[in-house]
């Protein structure tokens with residue numbers, strides 16, 4: 525087996541031979557990228573053969589992949605978040621816990637959109653030199669027809685004013701008279717009170733992520749605090765005596781690839797990561813860490829299978845946890861599990877093989893965290909696959925893919941112990957049992973950093989016209 529056929533490592537079939545997918549990307553740059561992604565790279569001179577995983581025993585309890593995701597979503601939804609009020613400065617990145625409703629008209633008064641003159645009636649106008657109006661200052665006296673005052677952008681328009689003329693569109697002539705240099709349309713460059721919204725108007729729906737722009741809108745609309753959904757807390761427990769945290773692998777020891785990856789990934793999924801702890805292969809330490817964790821969700825890595833130091837199942841049994849999902853019909857990652865630890869607390873056990881851990885993260889942790897934090901279910905996007913993807917006879921496969929034109933292109937370094945494919949991927953294609961043929965449409969699970977941003981809140985407010993002032 526070579527790295528060009530790595531999926532065979534998991535006992536499943538790989539994608540088509542790289543030589544078959546090299547056509548249609550003639551550009552030299554694309555060729556170099558393809559090499560990097562192993563879309564079409566020739567085999568290295570002496571590729572280290574990936575080790576074979578043992579044929580897994582029949583798992584009668586294994587849950588079909590779609591049902592496992594649904595079980596994780598339900599587990600998260602059952603303990604959905606209670607909204608709480610936080611100062612604006614602490615709301616960034618949270619989700620709105622209620623509809624953001626305007627607490628004021630915006631603008632809250634008729635205001636000038638430009639620096640210039642407020643005028644009343646038709647010109648020319650007599651300029652009241654003492655009556656200049658600045659933003660934030662006391663209102664000017666009412667303007668009589670035929671008069672004008674200087675006005676600054678954002679200042680209150682004096683009662684009686686019928687338009688604002690920009691300073692570059694008028695000149696003062698003899699006798700202090702103001703002459704417009706182009707037609708004056710009534711109401712021009714005046715932002716009328718309530719142009720953007722009226723008090724009580726819904727501005728954004730509950731569940732909208734609080735972005736910097738949302739903070740700005742909330743402040744403009746009168747908010748000092750926002751009701752937000754708290755982020756679920758997560759603790760990561762990395763198991764394995766063989767793991768190094770620095771330097772090169774040596775003497776059977778390997779670098780911990782999951783510790784550095786999972787914290788940021790979980791943060792990107794909307795969690796507050798309390799910590800990542802390395803437990804080794806110590807059952808007592810694992811029991812203490814699992815039962816003593818203050819987190820809503822404990823994530824373990826490794827130790828899910830049936831080896832002599834695979835402590836996750838025994839520890840869960842000892843802790844009285846309820847297994848909600850014990851194995852999933854998915855490759856890689858089938859030993860993944862989901863357990864209920866107690867009131868409002870769960871554990872997701874990720875397999876130790878790094879891509880299998882990613883599979884568990886997307887299958888169980890993502891839907892649980894999404895539901896638990898009040899985010900709407902993600903809409904998988906779909907696309908036609910360019911190449912054949914061989915499937916597992918009974919199980920779903922998750923395969924890292926990139927986009928090429930309108931097509932999904934499976935990446936070859938997709939073995940369970942490999943991160944090379946996923947690190948270059950735009951998403952994980954969901955390959956149904958039996959596989960996919962070129963042109964078949966596949967669902968794609970997006971990755972938090974490559975997701976096309978959901979514009980759900982704005983989607984219903986299509987631009988109906990331009991507003992240049």
Ligand SMILES: Nc1nc2c(c(=O)[nH]1)N[C@H]1C(S)=C(S)[C@@H](COP(=O)(O)OP(=O)(O)OC[C@H]3O[C@@H](n4cnc5c(N)ncnc54)[C@H](O)[C@@H]3O)O[C@H]1N2
Nearest residue numbers: 580581764779780781782826827828829834875876877880
């Ligand atoms: N008898 C069976 N053996 C195995 C089965 C099975 O069904 N029956 N399943 C295989 C599959 S599939 C997977 S996946 C693994 C799952 O194993 P564990 O969750 O128990 O994980 P470990 O044995 O601890 O580690 C597996 C593999 O991954 C490496 N690893 C672990 N943690 C890390 C880390 N943080 N960073 C990088 N690499 C890590 C570890 O060294 C092992 O090579 O079980 C199979 N066996």
Ligand code: MOO
Nearest residue numbers: 856857858880940
């Ligand atoms: O080989 Mo396993 O499929 O990594 O879960």
